[in-house]
Amino acid sequence: KEHSEKKHKDRDKLKHSNSSSDKHREKHKEKRKEEKVCSLLGKAFSVVDITFWYRGKIIFFMEINMKVLKFCFAQDFKENNPYFTAVVDNLFCFSLMGWILLSFVVIRWEEERYTDGSKWRFLEHKGPVFAPPYEPLPDKVRFYYDGKPMKLSAPAEEVATFFSKMLDHEYTTKDIFRKNFFxxxxxxxxxxxxxxxxxxNKCDFTEMNEYFKAQSEARKQMSKExxxxxxxxxxRLVQEYGFCIMDNxxxxxxxxxxxxxxxxxxxGDHPKMGMLKRRIRPEDIIINCSKDSKHPKPPPGTKWKEVRHDNKVTWLASWTENIQGSIKxxxxxxxxxIKGEKDWQKYExxxxxxxxxxxxRTQYRDDWKSKEMRIRQRAVALYFIDKLALRAGNEKEEGETADTVGCxxxxxxxxxxxxxxxDQEYVVEFDFLGKDSIRYYNKIPVEKRVFKNLQLFLENKQPEDDLFDRLNTSILNKHLQELMDGLTAKVFRTYNASITLQxxxxxxxxxxDSIPAKILSYNRANRAVAILCNHQRAPPKTFEKSMQNLQTKIEEKQNQLSAARKQLKVAKSDHKASHDDKSKKAVEVKRKAVQRIEEQLMKLQVQATDREENKxxxxxxxxxxxxxxRISVAWCKKWGVGIEKIYNKTQREKFAWAIDMAEKDYEF
Structure with a gap:
């Protein structure tokens, strides 16, 4: 105590030795306090844009702040703690700052939209990053023609390397691929x-192929540095080119x-496979940005094809690719x-x-009995789009793309x-290539009137004739717009998929159920939707091996469980004989070990079931x-399943609007 009093006296002497008055010191203290608050507010407003995604987190920390304040009052810190006033002042200050910050923060998807069709007022970016120039092969890596080495020109060599990298792929065995490439x-x-x-057939790309394999292996063996x-x-490239400024x-x-x-x-068997995708150069690129922005600079010695200022679109750059003439x-x-808003509008x-x-549905059922054939065809097509979630099927030029069809x-x-x-009546069997050349094969019972109409549509037609010869996508889409503003075949597909999941x-x-069992239920619900939408994939190449590894883990875990149960049985016998605290504790430890292994085994078994069902x-x-x-987010919140168990990091960023918006009682 004496030492403390002496210390305070010495400090007071030191304070007054600089001949500054109490009034001056208080004024100086207030000024520093104001500067600190201004600095904090400045920092707060500089990160306002970051907090657009994290309003929930601000509220969470403010709630903790208020709980600390309540605790301070409850413990009567005022009497026991000389710094109570300073603590409470700071806590109130942070709470006030939080509410001020929230008043400025408007979640991006809640912001007011432009009414004139504009997507933005200001857009600035650095332009695209181009593919690196071609590096010629070392002299020791040679191309052979008819058994003899041959030095190729740089353009020819570059294209040859594209083929050599694919030698082990089945594409290079397909006639159409080889013909187009050559x-x-x-x-x-x-x-x-x-x-x-x-x-x-006389070309030998073996040395090239081996060189690129060695390069790939060398990359895998790189040091951490x-x-x-x-x-x-x-x-660095992401920070420089991976962001743009759009409306602040x-x-x-x-x-x-x-x-x-x-x-x-x-x-699938695309008729243009094997064709050369040409190098995109700055002269092919159209840049889109605002007039008052700092325009992106093309690489030295080049120029852009065009610089536009079209705020009715959201793309930043575009070019036309040479294979199908489509715009990228x-x-x-x-x-x-903007993407989040578009997603939200789609589901709304x-x-x-x-x-x-x-x-x-009532209307298209009535139309099955129409006197006009075109109306009957339209009604049956709409029934298939609704019941089977078929795509409408876009019109395309013959021979330009693979033979894929829609409804x-x-x-x-x-x-x-x-x-x-x-044992089912009026069955229709579908067998065709859908989008991405994925085979659609399905046998479904339909209503009698639909079946009779299909028989009528098939009369006097050859196999290559259209089933709906008086219908196309334009006619169907026009009709859908009349039924509901914004209605398309995709809206039907989205509606049926979401309703099915719910x-x-x-x-x-x-x-x-445990959390792993609930996740299995979610994946099964998701699978029902994927089957409805015909979202198939080939089983992964490593599927069998990964399943064997998983089965080995399950067997090991079962052996562990068997051993743990035996140990628990022995511990119970020991406790029955001795009735002391030590043996009682041992029983509890062994029981927890059994429970832990049971949970681990169940997780592995659920994982195996999930993989097998979704291969x-x-x-x-x-x-x-x-x-x-929002259906998935609501389900997670309702059943206490972490959203990260359903959506990965990229998906959580994509659906941030839904995570912020949906509560556990959300209904599609």
Whole structure:
């Protein structure tokens, strides 16, 4: 105590030795306090844009703040703690700052939209990152033609490397791929090379292929330092080119890197597979930004094709690719405000369909009896779109793409009718290639009137004739717009997918289930939607091996459980004999060990079941594109399942609007 008093006296002497008065010191203290508050507020407002996504977190910390204040008052700190006033002042100050900050924070998807069709007022970005220039192969890596080494010109060599990298892939065995590749490769050759290289079968790319395999293996064997250096360079590019400024928001860009040249693969048996995807240059690029922004600079010695200032669109750059003549875009990341708003609107449109779907179904059922054939065809097509979640089927030029069809473009050869099959009446068998050349095969019983109409549509037609010869996508879409503003086949698909998920979750979720069992129920509900939408995939190449590894883990865990149960039995016998605290404690430890191993075993078994059920089903497509994320978020909140168990980091960023918006009682 004496030491403390002496210390305070010495401190007071030191304070007054600089001849400053109490009044001056108080004034100086107040000034510093104001500067500190201003500094904090400045920092707070500089991160306002960051907090757009984290309003919930601000509220959470403010709630903790208030709980601390309550605790202070409850413990009567005023009497016991000389610093109570300062603590309470600071806590109140932080609470006030939090509320001020919240008053400025408007969640991005709640912001007022422009009414003139504009998507933005200000847009600034750095432009795209181009693929690195071609690096010629070392002299020791040679190309052989008809058994003899041959030095290729740089353009011809580059295209040859594209083929050599794919030697182990089945694409290079397909005739159409080889034919298209050779045709485009010859366009890059010199006249001398063209005269010599006339047969692809005489070309030997083996040394090239082995060189690229060695390069790939070398990358895997890189040291941590080398990998870190590459990571840092990639991060630098992301920071420089991966963001744009749109209306005072720093938005992430989705695909700021231009795709490198290569060989077109396509899906299914695409007629253009093997063709050369040419290198995209600055002269091919159209830049879109605001007039008053700092325009992106093209690489030295080049220029952009055009610089536009179109605020009615959201793309930042575009170019036309040479294979199909389609326009490619650099767009914002799915987590951006505009993308989030578009997603929200898509699901809200599907929700609107819920209010009028019964009326629409009644109408198309009435139209099955129409006197006009075109109306009957339209009604049956709409029935298939509704019941089977078929795509409408876009019109396309013959021979330009793979032979894929949708509902409106079905041909006679794609449909078979069975008055009775497997104890079911009026069965229709569908067998055709849908989007991405995925086979759609389904046998379904339909209503009698639909079956009779299909028989009528098939009369006097050849296998290659259209099933709906008086219907196309334009006619169908026009009719859908008349039924409901904004209605399309995709809206029907989204509606049926989301409704199916919601119903399946209600049926499959058991309140008493563990978290892993609930996740299995969620995946089963998701699988029902994927089957409805025909979202298939080939089983992963490593599927069998991974399942064997998982089965080995299950067997090991079962052995552990058996041993743990025996140990528990022995511990119980010891306790029965001695009745002391030590043996009682041992029983409790062994019991907990058994419970822990049982939980671990159940997780592994659930994982094995989940993998087996979904080996040929692509759950991600429907989850990202057709299922209202608010259904999943509400389900997670209702049953205490972490959202990270359902959505990965990228998906959580994409659906941040839904995570913020949906409560546990949300209904689609």
């Amino acid at each position: 045709k485009d490769w010859r366009k890059e050759m010199t006249s001398e090379e063209k005269s010599k290289i006339t047969d692809l 080398e990998k870190q250096k590459i990571k840092e360079e990639n991060e 928001h720093k938005e992430r860009i989705g695909n700021f890197r231009i795709e490198p040249p290569g060989l077109f693969r396509g899906r 875009y650099i767009m914002l990341n799915p987590s951006s405000r 449109t599907a929700r609107r369909l819920k209010k009028c779907v019964d009326r629409i 409106c473009s079905l041909r006679v050869e794609h449909v078979k009718l069975y008055p009775k099959m497997d 119903q399946q979750l209600k049926e499959l979720t058991c309140p008493d 040929q089903i692509a759950l991600g497509t429907s989850k990202l594109n057709y299922l209202d994320p």
